[in-house]
Amino acid sequence: MNQSNESLRTLAVDIGGSGIKVMVLDTKGNPISDRQRLKTPNPAKPKDVIDTILTLAKEQEFDRVSVGFPGVVQNGLIKTAVNLDDDWLQYDLATSLTQLLTKPVKVANDADIQGFGAISGQGVELVITLGTGFGSALFINGRLVPNLEMGHHPFRKGETYEEQLGRATLDKEGVKKWNNRLQKAIAHLGHLFNYDILYIGGGETDNIKFDLPSNAKIIPNILGLLGGIKLWN
Structure with a gap:
């Protein structure tokens, strides 16, 4: 990635139990795109959720990705997914999305991310x-x-x-x-x-x-x- 950190665009992804949302942010965290939303697949298995993220992402221009996930996340690895599907357990979401989007990806608990925006x-x-x-x-x-x-x-x-x-x-x-x-x-x-x-x-x-x-x-x-x-x- 040859861009300076001052011009990097971040695709923010929020995976919810009912909807998956995305928005592009500038380096100060200000939105530079409209919020886009699609319904969370049911059942919410990894492939279906990731396909939904890819559909939303292809409409955006970005350099890196932040993902909020509704469960325990450790080093990009999903540890719990009570409101989605058991197939998520031990799933390496960060690595999977990094490969598919060809951009660096970080994943954290969704409430943790919302807190970062509020505190x-x-x-x-x-x-x-x-x-x-x-x-x-x-x-x-x-x-x-x-x-x-x-x-x-x-x-x-x-x-x-x-x-x-x-x-x-x-x-x-x-x-x-x-x-x-x-x-x-x-x-x-x-x-x-x-x-x-x-x-x-x-x-x-x-x-x-x-x-x-x-x-x-x-x-x-x-x-x-x-x-x-x-x-x-």
């Missing part, structure tokens, strides 16, 4: 995402504690945060019960982490019907793409 870099900052599942990321003075995966920890009544607050439960139990549970979850997480600020993202934030604590705020979903630039900084 101030001061104190203890917790991010949760409310979508198909329940994502989470923790930062201490701007440094990421990787692969927190709080969603799969026990929460209440023998169920995890994701089992109590995922989209399937929202659809089944209704908005009122979901909101009551979310209020309890925010209180639990506050006692657990004693965070300075809580950022709440994801598509289901539109269903929040109560006043958040003063140290909590809703963040836009676009940060799941914009935060991708931090993987290269």
Whole structure:
């Protein structure tokens, strides 16, 4: 790659349980293309998801790629994929996309990337995402504690945060019960982490019907793409 770092374009990819989004960013993380989206394949097996990414990518010009994945990612290797498909386990997504796109690729947990787009870099900052599942990321003075995966920890009544607050439960139990549970979850997480600020993202934030604590705020979903630039900084 002969370009200077000051002119490199980053293709940010956000793999979600319901949609796959892409956007091209400049070196400061500002968007230089419109957001493009396609529905996540069902079943969401690696080949089908990658084919969807390739379809979105062929419309863009870029020099490197950042990918947010809904699960634990270690050195580009997928360790969990609860809301996609078991075929992802131990899949080397970074290497596969690097070969197919012929560009360098970095992969990280999707909530971690959204957090990178949101945080101030001061104190203890917790991010949760409310979508198909329940994502989470923790930062201490701007440094990421990787692969927190709080969603799969026990929460209440023998169920995890994701089992109590995922989209399937929202659809089944209704908005009122979901909101009551979310209020309890925010209180639990506050006692657990004693965070300075809580950022709440994801598509289901539109269903929040109560006043958040003063140290909590809703963040836009676009940060799941914009935060991708931090993987290269």
